[in-house]
């Protein structure tokens with residue numbers, strides 16, 4: 001049985017345990033042995049992107065210490081995977097990012113599967129997150145996985161490629177602009193009439209969900225949880 | 232230090248520890264696929280720009296319709312001076328005189344099909360820049376052998392030291408709500424005559 | 439008919455970006471105009487860029503050519519000077535805006551003129567040439583339609599390519615009607631009628647002007663030629679009709695060879711106006727007997743560019759060809775417009791260029807981005823704008839409070855035990871909200887979040903507890 005390490009990310013660690021649980025479910029269903037190195041914390045993205053290079057460098061080193069011994073590291077976050085791949089080489093010279101796979105990359109490219117045996121009888125719309133799509137180049141991999149889910153009704157999201165306005169500390173520093181972007185994303189999501197809005201990153205989903213919880217619209221869900229579902 | 236010396240010194244200092252420049256890849260296209268009908272592509276693009284296209288030098292007369300006085304470069308071939316208009320040779324016409332003619336008739340140096348671009352380089356039958364700018368109606372004759380598919384094929388045909396004007400359709404603006412509107416300061420009417428002749432006074436292998 | 443209120447007078451240019459942006463966000467007509475215009479141009483660009491099957495190869499070449507130019511700048515600048523001079527041009531060098539303005543004003547005076555016609559040029563906006571001329575008793579007339587609109591409205595440009603992008607056709611009609619003087623009676627808001635009005639307004643001026651001022655899109659070192667890319671023909675008028683032509687050119691505009699145009703002249707028009715080719719491109723090399731201006735001057739401008747050149751990561755901002763594609767796709771620019779940036783270069787390129795050209799003056803701009811990467815995706819010269827934004831954030835100053843908070847977070851995150859303790863504390867601390875499932879109001883600074891979004895509360899059982907339970 002092949003062994004993979006799970007990097008759950010700090011956001012999921014603090015707020016969204018269901019997502020990493022779902023990743024474990026899917027990987028084990030496909031026959032992988034999943035390891036959870038308990039010393040893991042944060043990839044350092046918030047620090048790096050907010051301009052705190054030294055802090056980010058320390059966190060990048062810690063990541064290397066925790067995950068250095070694994071050949072494959074799977075994470076349910078496009079932006080954390082992009083951080084490791086794009087920024088670690090500049091911060092620490094570490095090439096570990098090449099072994100960090102966002103879940104859909106791992107499933108489609110490494111495991112070579114699209115149908116993971118899930119069933120989810122609901123209408124779902126999909127928001128391609130910016131880092132996942134542009135920095136990581138996920139393309140339609142998450143969508144291909146979703147299309148193979150039994151019972152699912154996928155509906156298109158208008159202006160899907162537009163940023164939701166999260167951007168880490170951008171949401172605080174430029175709160176008004178961020179809120180204006182969010183309002184458009186929420187309106188487009190609501191217009192789909194879907195029950196769920198899926199994405200590859202819980203930080204973006206927190207942002208969109210925080211808006212939708214006021215304006216109404218589909219429930220945010222990480223696509224890993226859909227892939228885990230057999231209901 | 233004067234400004235020149237100081238700026239050059241600043242540049243050199245700024246570049247002291249610069250990493251070496253990357254190799255320049257040249258993987259892009261320099262021609263259209265063989266077999267593409269470049270005349271058809273050129274016509275399609277010109278029409279898209281709202282230029283009017285004619286075929287054969289006999290059509291020059293129709294292209295000039297409505298023009299009584301037509302400015303021409305002094306070396307414009309005689310066989311292009313067709314129709315009943317009065318042809319006024321540019322031997323130092325004043326701005327006012329240029330402004331008073333109804334049209335201008337010239338040749339060109341090259342034409343690029345894929346972008347619908349007609350290129351002037353002050354060479355034979357083209358005249359100086361003001362000649363093709365001030366009159367409100369420009370009729371330009373393009374010989375078939377002057378048409379190339381791709382920009383990369385056209386540049387070597389131009390005289391790099393001469394003033395060049397590349398024309399892609401009549402004057403236009405996109406400044407209002409980013410919608411293209413034809414007709415501002417340059418000639419508002421552009422007629423392109425595609426001449427069949429491959430030889431004649433203007434023949435000769437370009438580049 | 440409405441009174442004309444220039445947008446720039448409402449949006450405080452000196453305020454930090456978030457403040458200025460807030461004002462712009464509160465202007466519904468402005469937002470509508472911007473959304474409409476940027477949406478139109480985005481679609482056009484995507485279509486014509488998609489037509490070329492070698493678009494990515496062209497971008498790779500352009501990026502490498504520009505990177506090479508930056509490394510060879512002294513050599514290329516000197517070669518340009520030598521060739522242009524040999525062709526009859528006079529080349530001047532200006533360390534900064536004041537020097538460039540002074541040279542230009544002196545040349546206008548020497549030509550015996552008090553007025554000049556101008557082709558739209560970002561370099562002259564950057565050095566505020568018009569304002570400087572006015573202070574010296576000289577007048578500069580903008581001839582590009584959008585620049586004319588902005589000048590008549592006594593406003594400031596809000597976009598690199600379409601300075602009047604923040605006005606719709608009706609507002610433009612009102613500006614012409616009230617400010618042009620010779621606007622035709624009964625002028626409608628039909629764009630063709632507005633363009634016609636501009637033609638009539640400027641025609642006499644073009645035909646009688648003796649001095650013109652331009653910028654350049656490219657300067658070719660091999661030949662000493664300058665290139666101006668335009669649409670309306672106002673450029674051709676300015677470059678051809680006057681006796682004297684003064685071109686102010688940033689040193690980063692150099693290209694090694696004429697053949698490089700085969701790359702850049704495919705990328706620029708498709709990226710900027712979304713056309714296969716712009717209506718007019720002019721190329722000139724010094725003075726040509728009997729054809730065009732008899733006195734040709736070129737002012738090579740530094741004005742902070744060598745600062746940018748010194749930064750290994752930031753240097754790529756000098757590759758910019760001012761196509762404005764990054765503005766048009768930017769979700770921030772689309773909602774705030776250009777004035778909020780408080781600099782002639784707005785949008786993503788402004789956010790990386792302004793703080794480097796004027797160090798210490800625009801430290802808020804690198805944060806005016808969600809790092810969504812849409813700009814990098816369209817940039818024809820492949821400037822990695824998000825990379826430079828993050829780099830500039832890492833160079834710039836940080837507020838003490840934020841610095842402390844980030845340091846504290848890192849201290850916790852770098853120690854797994856502390857991190858686990860902190861997570862447990864957060865779960866306990868959020869007990870009161872547990873039943874509702876979210877938090878609606880928080881004290882500052884978290885209120886910046888809760889102003890428009892609810893915050894989820896930590897779950898009862900963490901993933902770690904679940905995992906431990908399972909391992910047993």
Ligand code: SF4
Pocket residue numbers: 709757758759760761762763764765787813816817818819820821
């Ligand atoms: S940064 Fe790139 S996309 Fe933006 S204006 Fe410059 S060249 Fe165009």
